[in-house]
Structures are given as structure tokens and as C-alpha cells.
Amino acid sequence: MNRFVLCLLTVVAFGSCLKLPSSFKKCDRKRTxxxxxxxxxxxxxxxxxxKPLPSHGLPSLYDVEFPDLEIVLGNSTYGLLHKYDRxxxxxxxxxxxxxxxxxxxxxxxEATYSQITIExxxxxxxxxxxxPVNVITSSEFTFVDPTFxxxxxxxxxxxxxxxxxxVDSNFDMxxxxxxxxxxxxxxxxxLNEEFNSAMDAKSRQIFALFKSTEVKYAPLFGTIVNDFLKKIPVSEFFDG
Known part of the structure; x- marks a missing residue:
């Protein structure tokens, strides 16, 4: 799995034996x-x-995979069951x-973007x-002007x-x-094109239905960041 947010604390080193790159801006916690x-x-x-940083063992954040994440919505008995993964x-x-x-x-x-695509x-x-519906299909959801x-x-x-x-993590989209x-x-x-067009027209209402799934991401991000932080002393992140 590509590891998202390995660099959230602005470090691009994979172990304490590695030095931060010269472009890294270290901050003093005592300054206003x-x-x-x-x-x-x-x-x-x-x-x-x-792009990946092989010298520090870090993958690119441009294309990040979460193949183990699964989200299930709906009910096949009384409507439509739809499962999302990969x-x-x-x-x-x-x-x-x-x-x-x-x-x-x-x-x-708080990261703002012009566009983020989720495949x-x-x-x-x-x-x-x-x-009746019984289908498996690849999909792309393009978020316009999102804030994560x-x-x-x-x-x-x-x-x-x-x-x-x-010790705790949260995520909001x-x-x-x-x-x-x-x-x-x-x-x-x-029919498929018209279906997508109808979804676009109601995207804000549909997105609201997906808000409850954010809890799925939070512990995943927390674990990834925690696995990284245990390798890097606090002194490598900050001055002061």
C-alpha cells in the first residue's frame, strides 16, 4: 500500500540516520x-x-492507493447495496x-485543492x-475545490x-x-451517461450521504503517521 501522509510533519526522511533535505524549512515552536x-x-x-523519494524510502503522494479500504452502503433486499474498494x-x-x-x-x-480524483x-x-442491478465497475469521483x-x-x-x-486522529472532507x-x-x-449526469446534478446531496464514511479514513491515517513518527525524534522536526 502506498503510504499517505508519511510526510505530514514536513519530514522527508525515513529513519533517524538520514538528514533532512536542504529544502526543508525547520520551524521554531517559540516564535509567534x-x-x-x-x-x-x-x-x-x-x-x-x-514524485517518490527513493533515497529516503518515501513514495509519491500524487498517486496513493488504499486497496484494503472498503465502504458498504445500502441494502440489496430493499434497494441497492453498493460496495466500494481499491x-x-x-x-x-x-x-x-x-x-x-x-x-x-x-x-x-487543512489542505485545499483545485481538484482531487478518487478512483x-x-x-x-x-x-x-x-x-435489477448486478454489476462490478471501475469508477472515478472528481472532487471540485475540495478541502481535506x-x-x-x-x-x-x-x-x-x-x-x-x-493517540487519536480525525479526518474531514x-x-x-x-x-x-x-x-x-x-x-x-x-443510459450510463445519463445516470452519471443525474448524479452530478445532485452531487452535494449525494456527497452528504458519504460524509459518515470519513470515520473509515481517520484511524488509517493515524496508524500510518504513528508508524513514521516513532522513527524520527522530535528534535528533527522543530527548533526551540
């Missing part, structure tokens, strides 16, 4: 402009990881803007009105030196609209 500096550092780290996020390394803050041990990163496989069984907010509650602990660990592209939900091409 610390959160502004942190935002700039994280923005730079995202951009650096538009998620790929395209474009996470290219935020337009990052606002980050570290406050009382909680790191919050996913969809399996659907049941009925739409009275029309990651929140990690951090604690410091000692192991020869001071490290961070993630907001978007202006979503463009749906189910590649072959219906075998009839015209």
Missing part, C-alpha cells in the same frame, strides 16, 4: 509565527513528494494551499426503482530521546461539487 512556518513547511513537503487518491501532492497548526498537542492540517471499484446489487482536514492528537514520550506518537464517472454501471452507454 510558528504555525505560518509550519504551514509553509508542510506545503513544501507535499510538493517534494509529487481506492486510489490522485493529486494529493498538489495542494493549492496548506493551513496547519500545532496547538496543545493536536496537529491540524475506486464499485460492486452493486439490488434494484433501482424496479430495474487531517487532525492528529500527539503525545511525547521518551526512548533515549523525545518522540511523538499519535468538504467539496463544492463532485463529478461522477461510473464507467459501466449500465451496459447501455446512453
Amino acid at each position: 509565527d510558528f504555525n505560518q512556518c509550519l504551514s509553509e513547511s508542510i506545503y513544501g513537503a507535499f510538493r517534494i513528494l509529487n 481506492f486510489r487518491f490522485i493529486g494529493l501532492s498538489k495542494p493549492d494551499k496548506i493551513n496547519a497548526k500545532l496547538d496543545f498537542g493536536t496537529l491540524t492540517i 475506486v471499484d464499485c460492486e452493486a446489487q439490488g434494484t433501482i426503482v424496479l430495474l 482536514t487531517f487532525s492528529f492528537e500527539l503525545e511525547e514520550y521518551e526512548k533515549g530521546t523525545t518522540y511523538f506518537k499519535v 468538504q467539496t463544492q461539487s463532485v463529478k461522477f464517472d461510473y464507467k459501466q454501471f449500465f451496459s447501455n452507454k446512453i
Whole structure:
């Protein structure tokens, strides 16, 4: 699995024996402009990881796969059961803007984008009105002007030196609209295109139905970040 947000604390090193690249902007926690500096550092780290960084064992954040994630909605007995898996996020390394803050041990990163595309496989069984449906199809959901907010509650602990660990995590998605592209939900091409068009027209209402699935992402992000933080001392992240 590609590892999303391995660089959320703006570090692009895979182990404590590696040095940060010269482009890394280290921030002083005692300065009043610390959160502004942190935002700039994280923005730079995202951009650096538009491509993999093999020397530090880091994958690209541009194309991130979550093949183990599964989301199930609906009921095949009384309507339509649809299952989504094999998620790929395209474009996470290219935020337009990052606002980050570290406050009382909680790191919050708000990343805004022009566009994020999620590629996913969809399996659907049941009925739409009275029309039977039994299909597996690849799909693309394009988020227009989205904002992704990651929140990690951090604690410091000692192991020869001071490290961070993630003790809780949250994730939130907001978007202006979503463009749906189910590649072959219906075998009839015209019907399939009209179905996608109808989904686009109601995208904000449909997106609201998916909001409850955000809880699926939060612990996944938390585990990934925690696995990374245990390798890097706090002193590597910040001055002061």
C-alpha cells in the first residue's frame, strides 16, 4: 500500500540516520509565527513528494492507493447495496494551499485543492426503482475545490530521546461539487451517461450521504503517521 501522509510533519526522511533535505524549512515552536512556518513547511513537503523519494524510502503522494479500504452502503433486499474498494487518491501532492497548526498537542492540517480524483471499484446489487442491478465497475469521483482536514492528537514520550506518537486522529472532507464517472454501471452507454449526469446534478446531496464514511479514513491515517513518527525524534522536526 502506498503510504499517505508519511510526510505530514514536513519530514522527508525515513529513519533517524538520514538528514533532512536542504529544502526543508525547520520551524521554531517559540516564535509567534510558528504555525505560518509550519504551514509553509508542510506545503513544501507535499510538493517534494509529487514524485517518490527513493533515497529516503518515501513514495509519491500524487498517486496513493488504499486497496484494503472498503465502504458498504445500502441494502440489496430493499434497494441497492453498493460496495466500494481499491481506492486510489490522485493529486494529493498538489495542494493549492496548506493551513496547519500545532496547538496543545493536536496537529491540524487543512489542505485545499483545485481538484482531487478518487478512483475506486464499485460492486452493486439490488434494484433501482424496479430495474435489477448486478454489476462490478471501475469508477472515478472528481472532487471540485475540495478541502481535506487531517487532525492528529500527539503525545511525547521518551526512548533515549523525545518522540511523538499519535493517540487519536480525525479526518474531514468538504467539496463544492463532485463529478461522477461510473464507467459501466449500465451496459447501455446512453443510459450510463445519463445516470452519471443525474448524479452530478445532485452531487452535494449525494456527497452528504458519504460524509459518515470519513470515520473509515481517520484511524488509517493515524496508524500510518504513528508508524513514521516513532522513527524520527522530535528534535528533527522543530527548533526551540
